[in-house]
Amino acid sequence: MIEIELDGKKVEITEGSMIMHAAEKAGTYIPHFCYHKKLSIAANCRMCLVDVEKAPKPMPACATPVTQGMIVRTKSDKAIKAQQSVMEFLLINHPLDCPICDQGGECQLQDLAVGYGGSSSRYEEEKRVVLHKDVGPLISMEEMTRCIHCTRCVRFGQELAGVMELGMIHRGEHSEITTILNDTVDSEVSGNMIDLCPVGALTSKPFRYQARSWELSRRKSVSPHDSTGANLIVQVKNNRVMRVLPLENEAVNECWLSDRDRFSYEALNTQERLTAPMLKQGGEWKTVDWQTALEYVANGLRQIKADHGGNSIGALVSPHSTVEELFLAGALVRALGSENIDYRLRNAEFPEVQSSGGIASSVRWLGTSIVSLSNLQRALVIGSNLRKDHPLFAMRLRAATRKGAVLSVLHDVEHDWAMPVRHKLIAPAGQWAQALADVAAAIGAEQGVTAPAGGKATEQGKALAQSLLSGERKAILLGNAAAHHASASSLLALANWIGQQTGASVGYLTEAANTVGAQLVGAVPGANGLNAGQMLGGALKAVLLLNTEPEFDAADGRAAMAGLNKSQMVVTLSPFKANLEFSDVLLPIAPFTETQGTFVNAEGRVQGFHAVVKPLGEARPAWKVLRVLANMLGLPGFAYESAQEVSTAARGGDHVNTDLVQGNALGNSSAAAIDLSPAAGHPATASIYQLDGIVRRAPSLQLTADAKRAVEASGVDGPPRDARAPSGGSAAHASVGVISS
Numbered sequence: 001m002i003e004i005e006l007d008g009k010k011v012e013i014t015e016g017s018m019i020m021h022a023a024e025k026a027g028t029y030i031p032h033f034c035y036h037k038k039l040s041i042a043a044n045c046r047m048c049l050v051d052v053e054k055a056p057k058p059m060p061a062c063a064t065p066v067t068q069g070m071i072v073r074t075k076s077d078k079a080i081k082a083q084q085s086v087m088e089f090l091l092i093n094h095p096l097d098c099p100i101c102d103q104g105g106e107c108q109l110q111d112l113a114v115g116y117g118g119s120s121s122r123y124e125e126e127k128r129v130v131l132h133k134d135v136g137p138l139i140s141m142e143e144m145t146r147c148i149h150c151t152r153c154v155r156f157g158q159e160l161a162g163v164m165e166l167g168m169i170h171r172g173e174h175s176e177i178t179t180i181l182n183d184t185v186d187s188e189v190s191g192n193m194i195d196l197c198p199v200g201a202l203t204s205k206p207f208r209y210q211a212r213s214w215e216l217s218r219r220k221s222v223s224p225h226d227s228t229g230a231n232l233i234v235q236v237k238n239n240r241v242m243r244v245l246p247l248e249n250e251a252v253n254e255c256w257l258s259d260r261d262r263f264s265y266e267a268l269n270t271q272e273r274l275t276a277p278m279l280k281q282g283g284e285w286k287t288v289d290w291q292t293a294l295e296y297v298a299n300g301l302r303q304i305k306a307d308h309g310g311n312s313i314g315a316l317v318s319p320h321s322t323v324e325e326l327f328l329a330g331a332l333v334r335a336l337g338s339e340n341i342d343y344r345l346r347n348a349e350f351p352e353v354q355s356s357g358g359i360a361s362s363v364r365w366l367g368t369s370i371v372s373l374s375n376l377q378r379a380l381v382i383g384s385n386l387r388k389d390h391p392l393f394a395m396r397l398r399a400a401t402r403k404g405a406v407l408s409v410l411h412d413v414e415h416d417w418a419m420p421v422r423h424k425l426i427a428p429a430g431q432w433a434q435a436l437a438d439v440a441a442a443i444g445a446e447q448g449v450t451a452p453a454g455g456k457a458t459e460q461g462k463a464l465a466q467s468l469l470s471g472e473r474k475a476i477l478l479g480n481a482a483a484h485h486a487s488a489s490s491l492l493a494l495a496n497w498i499g500q501q502t503g504a505s506v507g508y509l510t511e512a513a514n515t516v517g518a519q520l521v522g523a524v525p526g527a528n529g530l531n532a533g534q535m536l537g538g539a540l541k542a543v544l545l546l547n548t549e550p551e552f553d554a555a556d557g558r559a560a561m562a563g564l565n566k567s568q569m570v571v572t573l574s575p576f577k578a579n580l581e582f583s584d585v586l587l588p589i590a591p592f593t594e595t596q597g598t599f600v601n602a603e604g605r606v607q608g609f610h611a612v613v614k615p616l617g618e619a620r621p622a623w624k625v626l627r628v629l630a631n632m633l634g635l636p637g638f639a640y641e642s643a644q645e646v647s648t649a650a651r652g653g654d655h656v657n658t659d660l661v662q663g664n665a666l667g668n669s670s671a672a673a674i675d676l677s678p679a680a681g682h683p684a685t686a687s688i689y690q691l692d693g694i695v696r697r698a699p700s701l702q703l704t705a706d707a708k709r710a711v712e713a714s715g716v717d718g719p720p721r722d723a724r725a726p727s728g729g730s731a732a733h734a735s736v737g738v739i740s741s
Contacts, residue, residue, distance in 0.1 A: 162418025275617025310337025339529025367507020384479020
């Protein structure tokens, strides 16, 4: 540590830090545009010029290293005049269009111009004009004349997104930010460039001209999509979600969002929202009131239970639903005398999960903290197209590779991860267990122990084994394709054995926002209960579909629809007009923005959120619908008056506990029998913008290159949101080791 003097105050700061870092530590604000704490230093805006004693001229605070005894003045006449001169130059060519600029009210240039700009301009020459660019459906570059060339967007793409899609061409007043070849910006985290832009050059295309920043209410929430659990600021006007921004949380999403988290809100305002209960009568859908719809469902469930027994009733639930909704769905089914509940619609294998009172005693989770991903030295990812499945996890691992981490991959397709991958085991999905056994054999030979299965130490296996045996901070991460694999148990057992021998943590990336929560509250079949595959095969007389669309969410959508058509009654609880072909009742439930609830992310972090707008039309929170339905059926134990009471019940005793996941070691799954025979079929995975019902209905996301590629690969005609996950396409991610409670 060294000591400097900053505006008369002594500040201790790590050697090698910049003046800007010392100012941040001291709580002193230095005006800046190009500097950002997450990006490399460019020092090209010069707005942060400060007065350093004995320096012949003002120095940029962001790029001047501190030295022992340095004296810095940020508010001296010399510093202020330098900053005012820089501001004058920045405003020479800037258009005077603040009244129509989407950045108005939250613009750094606008704010600093008030303090450092002049009341009039000395320049009478014509301002330069930069032509607009069309870079896709998410980012608007219509007013690039506003650009001040801070290069934040360029550095973000190059350093954090891993794809340098924007760059600067020409020099002087001819400089401009562009895609060079007039391509589109297709990164899955491209929306962060909008947040980084300190002026109105890059703005949100879906939000363009929709509202002014001071008209919007800002409310906290949590993303319902992948298992990162990204923290959100949802901006609302007139009870309508207008925009979604990141809420900074270094432990979860830092200050970033994936485009899926940022732009999916569009679906909440589409015509596909279900705003009133509907019954199918004579093959036609009729709108009814809640009392009529719930009485129909209650009477149907009573009759089916009387005729066929409680075991003929089941629930297929979405891991994108809240802890409270999943808990009540399980409680309702079990109160009817059934153990048929499952969230694992895309699975090909259904290992038994021990449970007590509907609560799982072991959970597949990340196996480590999200923060630790940024500091790994070795990582092996099995069955995941990480960049598209978990964009923010990919950013963490990308940061680790910049620090020298060695990344290895086992998959059936060589995806572009936009980061260096040292070892690639590319094998057909059916041979992943054998490929992993070969790695285990190489590790066993190196360690002098017997491998758990009949593998062969191949050259690739030896190289990967050497990687995992070296280094300190290590992780083995199983993705969606590994979780949904027909040999999922064998893959987990082999991964656990390798983890034990190499000192690596083992875990699942977990597919959805509440995959871990679904396990913790027992949204899996109990003793003698049917799993999702059996229920989708037509084994039930009555089916409750909570926030799920089997056509898109099941391993085989067409077979699932055929199986559900065999049921006497199918009840869909959804925010959207979904499952019209085979449902008998549609009950409108509130999406995450219209209800209170809890998600448990991949690392086991319990995050609660509140409604940010009122439910649309006659939609109601799903926990209320399930509670009222249980009351109408005369079932005991459903006297909940608030979501908080449901949450307490779900998380009480042996239920969801913040420490239940992170505080436990992995279960001894390596003792499971390992089958190395080739597995049939390809694991079912969802492409990036087909993961859940909300993203499938977000218009702008469905116009992206990723969404269009998914449609082309699926071979399905029609709008992008109707695309099914490619049968042999990219593997998604998520799922990890087993933890004992």
